[in-house]
Amino acid sequence: MMSLRTLSRSAPRAAARFTSAPTAVRSSLVSSAAARPSTFSAALTRTRVSAFSSAAARWAPDNTEVDKELSSKLSSEIQFENEIRENEPEATSVKDFLDSGLFEIEDIPGREEVVLRRTYGNEKITVTFSIADLANYDPEIYDDDAALGDEDIDGTGARKGEEGAEGEEDLDNESGPVPCRLSIVIEKPNQGALSVEATAQDGGLVVDNLYYYKDAAHAHEASADTAHAAQQVYPGPAFGSLDEDLQVLLDRYLEERGITQALAVFVPDYLDAKEQREYLGFLNNLKKFVDA
Incomplete structure (x- = not known):
């Protein structure tokens, strides 16, 4: 379960990096477009598409190994739960x-x-x-x-479940x-x-x-x-x-x-x-x- 929580916490940060990269690329391209003459607009369009595509590829998450490990862990957990279900008959x-x-x-x-x-x-x-x-x-x-309303009525102030006289203890500890x-x-x-x-x-x-x-x-x-x-x-x-x-x-x-x-x-x-x-x-x- 800890690995799932760690994965969920890291996901937003990974998503933020993924979404921020195209924005940075677009900002850079817009600046360069302003500096170039309009005659190069067609070439600029091709360059922009190419740069965006390569940036998206670089920032695409590569979690193949993590996916496999997570899937394997889920399989073992599912098998474990199925075994419990088979070995515990209906009450x-x-x-x-x-x-x-x-x-x-x-x-x-x-x-x-x-x-x-x-x-x-x-x-x-x-x-x-x-x-x-x-x-x-x-x-x-x-x-x-x-326990607040479970005081002993003998006037001693001791509550049920506390140790009594001569070392007597409450043996019913199971919830x-x-x-x-x-x-x-x-x-x-x-x-x-x-x-x-x-x-x-x-x-x-x-x-x-x-x-x-x-x-x-x-x-x-x-x-x-x-x-x-x-x-x-x-x-x-x-x-x-x-x-x-x-x-x-x-x-x-x-x-x-x-x-x-x-x-x-x-x-x-x-x-x-x-x-x-x-x-x-x-x-x-x-x-x-x-x-x-």
């Missing part, structure tokens, strides 16, 4: 969830977002999540944020699945929509926020206009500030509509497999471009 959670037929899945190759759709009575339910969460995940920042954000929209005809922001992590689903919009389009925010309009609407308080019994009932309300623990397990596993597919597609596209 059981993914197979079971898709086989259940509860949701229809929309996963377009080349796109980051995945959409699940289903109907429940007269309701239309969509669940959207993205592999961008995998790329943007920083475990150090997340762990620091989680779990990346937390994945879910955007859930439940629509009813002529009744607007509920918009739910949730996080799937460690096999559980946590509702972060739940909003109500009279206009269902505000829940989707499909355009800049609808997103701006949604910001001007009062959608309700933060989910955590609601009465605890109300929170429990809303959780059960979502579970009846398929927003369950099975979904929370499925999403991270599916995104992990999708990210690997998209990366392999990126490598193949890059190799085709280099080889063309």
Whole structure:
């Protein structure tokens, strides 16, 4: 990956040298043309064309060997990724969830977002999540944020995961699945929509926020206009500030509509497999471009 980044950084400088050379040649020729009589205009034209052609040839990048090395490296990377894909069968959670037929899945190759759709009575339910969460995940920042509200309730001030009395240590140092954000929209005809922001992590689903919009389009925010309009609407308080019994009932309300623990397990596993597919597609596209 470092060689690709180095190549991309050097490309603009190479392009600048390539574009600057013809300009210098043209400036030189224009100056010489002003000094010559007009009777030599035909000869000057031939000289200008010849000089421009030779300059372009001299400044043409000669990356033949680099292209070959890059193509070879991409081939080995593609082979490696294919071997990983062959040796890692589909996760059981993914197979079971898709086989259940509860949701229809929309996963377009080349796109980051995945959409699940289903109907429940007269309701239309969509669940959207993205592999961008995998790329943007920083475990150090997340762990620091989680630790702020994770103090021990025994009054000692020690946080979970810190060393306890007589050398007791937290043995659970392995990081779990990346937390994945879910955007859930439940629509009813002529009744607007509920918009739910949730996080799937460690096999559980946590509702972060739940909003109500009279206009269902505000829940989707499909355009800049609808997103701006949604910001001007009062959608309700933060989910955590609601009465605890109300929170429990809303959780059960979502579970009846398929927003369950099975979904929370499925999403991270599916995104992990999708990210690997998209990366392999990126490598193949890059190799085709280099080889063309």
